[in-house]
Amino acid sequence: MKEFDKVLISKEDIEIKVKEISKKISADYKGLNPLFVCILKGSVFFTADLLRNVDTPAQIDFMVVSSYGSGTTSSGTLNIKKDLAVDIKDKHVIIVEDIIDSGNTLALLKEMLLKRNPSSVKICTLLDKPDRRVRDVKVDYCGFQIPDEFVVGYGLDYDENYRTLPDIRVLSREVYEK
Ligand code: IMP
Ligand code: MG
16 A cells, blocks of 8 residues: 655745744844743654754743534634643743645634743644635735645654654545545
């Protein structure tokens, strides 16, 4: 069985793009000591590579969240499996996500974090599937816009597999339709 249709984004292209985003964020947040919120597990490699290249002082924390519901209602529910360890009041927060699909997770998460009175909350995502968006969410930093295909690698999983691949690949339909 063929596991992958193709490599969508190479290791080299990821590296170049991540450095570009790091540079932008470093300039935008100079002297602000931002807090990067890594959304586990998918954005673990992205966050690490991004922060290695951010050259202004910064902090890091982690969350585990997911969204469910919203088939018929427009709201959806945020499920927080692990919350932040630090208080974000008066902090400049940058949420780091692997991929925005429907937009539900990030829209709900941003709404929730804003209630904690941070100085600002911005969103940084490696991948964006704009065709699948059901909820408006402002993406402040984006690596790549991709077509509506299921991708894995560089942190992204299918059923907890493939996260450790160095590049981003389109998963073959045979894998999830079997
Ligand atoms: P949203 O709430 O629909 O935007 O959900 C985004 C979440 O769905 C991401 O954090 C991923 O965990 C998951 N997801 C969406 N598309 C993909 C994909 O192509 N590959 C792997 N995970 C995905
Ligand atoms: Mg996932």
